[in-house]
Amino acid sequence: MARDVLIEIGLEELPARFIDDAELQLYTKTKKWLEENRVSSDNVESYSTPRRLAVLVKNMAEKQTSIEEDVKGPALKIAKDEEGNWTKAAQGFTKGQGLSTDDIIVREVKGNSYIYVTKHIEGKSIQELLPEFKSIIESITFGKNMRWGNETIRYARPIRWLVAMYGDEVIPFEIAHVATNNITYGHRFLGEEVTLQQPAEYEKTLKDNYVIAKAKERETLIVEQLSNLEKEHGFEIPVDQELLEEVRNLVEYPTAFVGKFEEAYLEIPSEVLITSMKEHQRYFPVHKNGKLQPYFIGVRNGDDYHIETVSRGNEKVLRARLADAEFFYNEDRKQSIDFFQEKLTKVVFQEKLGTYSEKVKRMKQIADRISEKLSLAVDDRKKIERTAEISKFDLMTNMVNEFTELQGIIGEKYANHFGEDKATSQAIKEHYQPKHAKDDLPQSVIGSVVSVADKLDTIAGCIAVGLIPTGSQDPYGLRRQAAGILRILHNEKWNLTVEELIDIALEVFQASSVTISEKTTKELIEFFRLRTVYLMKDAGLEVDVIHAVTDQKIGNIFVSFDKAQELSGKRNDETFKPIQEALVRVLNLSNKVETNESISEEKLETESEKKLYARYLDVKEVYQNQLMHNETKLALATLAQLSAPIHSFFDNNMVMADDIKIRNNRLALIQALASLILPYADLRKIEWKQQF
Secondary structure, three states, rough: OOOOEEEEEEEOOHHHHHHHHHHHHHHHHHHHHHHHOOOOOOOEEEEEOOOHHHHHHHHEOEEEEOEEEEEEEHHHHEEEEEOOOOHHHHHHHHHHOHHHHHHHHEEEEEEEEEEEEEEEOOOEEHHHHHHHHHHHHOOOOOOOOEEOOOOOOOEEOOOEEEEEEOOOOEEEOOEEOEEEEOEEOOOOOOEEEEEOOOOHHHHHHHOOOOOOOOOHHHHHEEEEEEEEHHHHHOOEOOOHHHHHHHHHOOOOOOEEEEEEEEEEHOOOOOOHHHHHHHHOOEEEEEOOOOOOEEEEEEEEOOOOOHHHHHHHHHHHHHHHHHHHHHHHHHHHHOOOOOHHHHHHOOEEEEOOOOOOOHHHHHHHHHHHHHHHHHOOOHHHHHHHHHHHHHHHHHHHHHHHHHHHHOOOHHHHHHHHHOOOHHHHHHHHHHHHOOOOOOOOOOOOOOHHHHHHHHHHHHHHHHHOOOOOOOOOOOOHHHHHHHHHHHHHHHHHOOOOOOOHHHHHHHHHHHHHOOOOOHHHHHHHHHHHHHHHHHHHHHOOHHHHHHHHHEEEEEEEOOHHHHHHHHHHHHHOHHHHHHHHHHHHHHHHHHHHHOOOOOOOEEEEEEHHHHHHHHHHHHHHHHHHHHHHHHHHHHHHHHOOHHHHHHHHHHHHHHOOOOHHHHHHHHHHHHHHHHHOOOOOOOHHHHOOOOOO
């Protein structure tokens, strides 16, 4: 008879950022275990709170599904001797499967005969299998682990209780000296210890003890409570999804409340107030008619008993933070940009790359060379130079020291206060963008150039001194910054290749006495190529198409994207099949034989090779001009014009002719064609759809 199964891991409070992933791991590992062990069930539900991770399997079968399995043995010529008797190899094989030679079946596999037996595997009882859940629990990984006491297990937090039930039976196992039972715990202060009779009562029992076990249900409750407060007070409470998900993972029983702070603090930049509320206290800021108000919304882990006292306590905590922010804000503005710039000379950016002041100097040089490559206006170049020069001054302010999330934002505020041009002030903020994969890109060309210069300096410098990211270790965020550069290049559509950018950075470092080897250049190109592959895959492009476009040269990133998208779209275009085949035939042959000779029109013998050469001359200049102007669709269509004459050439000519002069001339033509095709893509690397 099928029964429900409940597994619950009781823990000390987990960090909110670990919970969603840990719950997902428990869910997916359970599903996988059921599949691999041939155990049927109706469905699987998962639960999580700061103090527990759990999974409930509905109607789990009482035993594994029995199966018939064909087992392959040795080849027939080994299994039988010359007289036709079963050898020891055959006897040993069948005995190992619990069968006899009478059960042998002979089958043909790729022209050879092998012996097989059909083995019946009886399903085990579920009681035998369920203790294996111990390994599932132990296999859950976290961003950061710890050990406690004398235990050897590494986990995010100590395990305090384990529930493991199959119907009304306890599944016996032990982890870190904690044995399984059927006892769970409600809310730390409002609930109590509960003995479960059946897994199905788990969710309701916890709710009766002030624990909402489903994260999404807690999230929905918080949103509903925020909505009610909006209606009650006339507030506007913008819901930050990231903050909402964090808050739901900080509480087991959410109750929202309103707090207030002094209006005088609204004189501080709103970004400072919002950061204090969201990042430090996990409060939701309150707006009205689009303006920040002197209120906040907190979420208590508990009911509404004495909620006014809770509100006053949180007001006191926030008031202290805002008082500090006000002091720092006023003190910073008494200084000057030069005052903070001087401090940069004493702060090390990286031991082998010097101080922040030295980094800024390199940034200026890189930014200036990028500006020159882009032929920017003189006024923009001056603003780019100034932005790069003062881009890091806010790192030395009290405000950023206290609120590191505000770097750039405070730089813009203070630069305006100290009388800098507004475009320069804005670019100081923008040059930190994008900070992550979904962050906004700089809106101005000034911010974009300085952002690229800053990130490029960090990446090139770190790789030059051997700080290449390995595995999950990337302390300087080089992968994120490389992706940021590529996103900016793609968005701005600058006619500037990734390789040109790398050369600019390395020339600047070479001039600043940092040793640059040929290996460094290769490592940088490969590093950016891998980031390009990642971004293109994220955009839904196929890996083989990406490699065809980028393996030889990353190039101009938005053009590479366009070429990859164009080729990806041809996978299902039947009319492109003969075109692809023709171009690949050229590339295959050009790769096998090389010649240093140029094409001689006088040595063209046949009509087909003369027509191919004529078509080559017709399309060459047009095609190259289209590539130069990034007209990828037109360029591919122009290449396609070579298809018919290429096929005719191969059908009617022996490229490797006996006459060496004719042979070399034809090879020169092939190589000339290949030199047109390869700048677009190496089509040999594309695994075309079946109809191709």
